[in-house]
Amino acid sequence: MNLINGPMLKTLIVGAGMGGLRTAESLRRYKYPGQIQILGDEWHMPYNRPPLSKELLAKDQDLDQVSFPIRHDDLNAEFSLGDSVQQLSLEQQSVTLQSGKKIEFDFLVAATGLRSRKLVFPNNSQNGRFALRTFDDAKAIRQAAESGKDVVILGTGFIGLEVAATLKGLGCRVKIVAMEDIPLGLVLGESFGKEILRRHESKGIDFYLSNRVIDLVGDSAITHVKLVDGQTLTCDIFIEAIGSEANVEWLEGNELDLSDGLLTDSSLRAVKNNGTSVSNLFAVGDIARYPNLRFGLPPRRIEHWNIPLESSKRTAREIVHQILPGSIVGFENESGFNPMPTFWSDQFDISILSFGDLRLADENRLLEGSLDGEFAFGYYKNESLVAVAGVGMKSTIHSLRKEIAT
Amino acid sequence: MFKIKVDMEKCQHYGQCVYEAPNIFKLNENDKLEYLASADESERDNVKASADICPMQAIQIID
Structure with missing residues (x-):
């Protein structure tokens, strides 16, 4: 240099x-x-x-x-x-x-x-089509999201689920389409993901899982989306939340x-x-x-x-x-750059907090609480704790953080 | 000495601040944040780091 x-x-x-x-x-x-x-x-x-x-x-x-x-x-x-x-x-x-x-x-x-990653469809109409990464993206969604509008969100990651909860709160009708069979199942595990699904459904969000959007319908603006299973969903606002x-x-x-x-x-x-x-x-x-x-x-x-x-x-x-x-x-x-990964997410009244690297785990176990209330899961690789995540129970999750393998 | 203010409307009690300034911030047994409203100059860098790591950006240093 x-x-x-x-x-x-x-x-x-x-x-x-x-x-x-x-x-x-x-x-x-x-x-x-x-x-x-x-x-x-x-x-x-x-x-x-x-x-x-x-x-x-x-x-x-x-x-x-x-x-x-x-x-x-x-x-x-x-x-x-x-x-x-x-x-x-x-x-x-x-x-x-x-x-x-x-x-x-x-x-x-x-x-x-x-x-944001975006898909290409045969009808690649852009009017009514959104993603969320920037301030301008958020303002554009908010401007379109009047009460009573039909929203279709593609993806059951954290951004998709958070936006679903927020737009539901604004009075929109919200549907989520995803290839996964359980929201966040691959990240947080099957039982954790099923509970997230149950809570979102109880708030009135409709899920179309193990499914895909194959095309958009509408000339000047999107009116519907077509799913791979043959269904057509009414759609004013289409939000792609499929990663980046x-x-x-x-x-x-x-x-x-x-x-x-x-x-x-x-x-x-x-x-x-x-x-x-x-x-x-x-x-x-x-x-x-x-x-x-x-x-x-x-x-x-x-x-x-x-x-x-x-x-x-x-x-x-x-x-x-x-x-x-x-x-x-x-x-x-100093050793190299060795951060402790951490994230949180708020969806309706669900408050998720995690420490560690969930992707390493080959097994997870419910450690504290019960699935219908607050709970904490431990994530293990070869029997050693590599991550912890839960809903509520923040003090418990913080104490478990100390036990994560280093 | 300097003053510390946490906007409790914004605070979501994630407790990320605790690791940067353990003498100033803690989560109590009800999962709520508790903090000291003023601190010695020796804590300034730690509290600044807590303010940075706060997901809700709810922590302010007041000189």
């Missing part, structure tokens, strides 16, 4: 979400001495995404309700918004933007996050492993195809695929809200350590 900006070295952060903002804040906290520029493709300053499917959608809140407070004097960073990044050249230490602008850097932080794709196309052509996000080492430095780490390119947030030594794993991505936050701090420490070795007390003795 060459310090091409001389004494006023520059860290370029691509992505103006929570991960980008927290990286900049952490750099300043650890006394990073150079310039910081943050690029975002949305026009909005960094905001918090979890409320988009819940409070913001329910109460039609504005951006100021979800924007992160920023102390600009302390942050001393330049924001360049509304322009998306097109191409990285590691060799030239520069990125090119859609506007044609070229920006050079000494350190690059890739925090471009995810976009990593925004990594701009990193292509640099001999990086982009097969699932951006592969990094345990210090979140990008790894080249030849196995060497790139000392000035870091991945932060949803796109980072890193080895989490806590679980002794091959590298994996985790799309949980705490990962952008924790990976941003780790990255900032690494950058400052490279520039000012010894300035961060104890850094040399």
Whole structure:
């Protein structure tokens, strides 16, 4: 790596979400001495995404309700918004933007996050069709979601179920279509998932499981969706909540492993195809695929809200350590980036909290409570606890967190 | 010393803050958040980390 900006070295952060903002804040906290520029493709300053499917959608809140407070004097960073990044050249230490602008850097932080996955149908009508990832997405859904409208949600993941609950609360008729036979069954286990299904059904949500939408009906706007089993459902608002794709196309052509996000080492430095780490390119947030030594794993991505936050701090420490070795007390003795994954979800009065890595489990057991009330499940791999999740019972879940294998 | 304010309308008692500043925040036996309304300067970084990790962004430091 060459310090091409001389004494006023520059860290370029691509992505103006929570991960980008927290990286900049952490750099300043650890006394990073150079310039910081943050690029975002949305026009909005960094905001918090979890409320988009819940409070913001329910109460039609504005951006100021979800924007992160920023102390600009302390942050001393330049924001360049509304322009998306097109191409990285590691060799030239520069990125090119859609506007044609070229920006050079000494350190690059890739925090471009995810976009919603969308299907292609024979009738690819877009009017009445939505996904939920951004503030603008949430506002568009809210604007369309009048009481009495027919909503069809594709997918029984957390976003699909949260949006279903919120729109039901606004008086919409809500149907959910999914390929799975049990909502969240593959994530939380069969009994947990069946209980989630029962509670949603008791609130009046209709499920079409082990099923698929094969086409949309309607000319100027969607009026119906056709299912693979032959049924046709009335539909004013069609929401695809079928997961997401990593925004990594701009990193292509640099001999990086982009097969699932951006592969990094345990210090979140990008790894080249030849196995060497790139000392000035870091991945932060949803796109980072890193080895989490806590679980002794091959590298994996985790799309949980705490990962952008924790990976941003780790990255900032690494950058400052490279520039000012010894300035961060104890850094040399730190192990790699080993976060404890955690997530939560609120759907109607169902409050789910989890710690650990559920995907590792080969078995789960009800540990506390009962399925029709509050409960906590333990998730095991080879008899050792790798995750815990439950409804309510937060103190219990926090105590079980301590027993998760490390 | 500085003051700490938690917006209890926003707080959902997930308890994520507890791990960053265990001397300041705790979940009680009824799963409700309890916290100290002021703290010594030595806790400032921890409370700032708690404010960052709060999913509901309900924690404020008041100088």
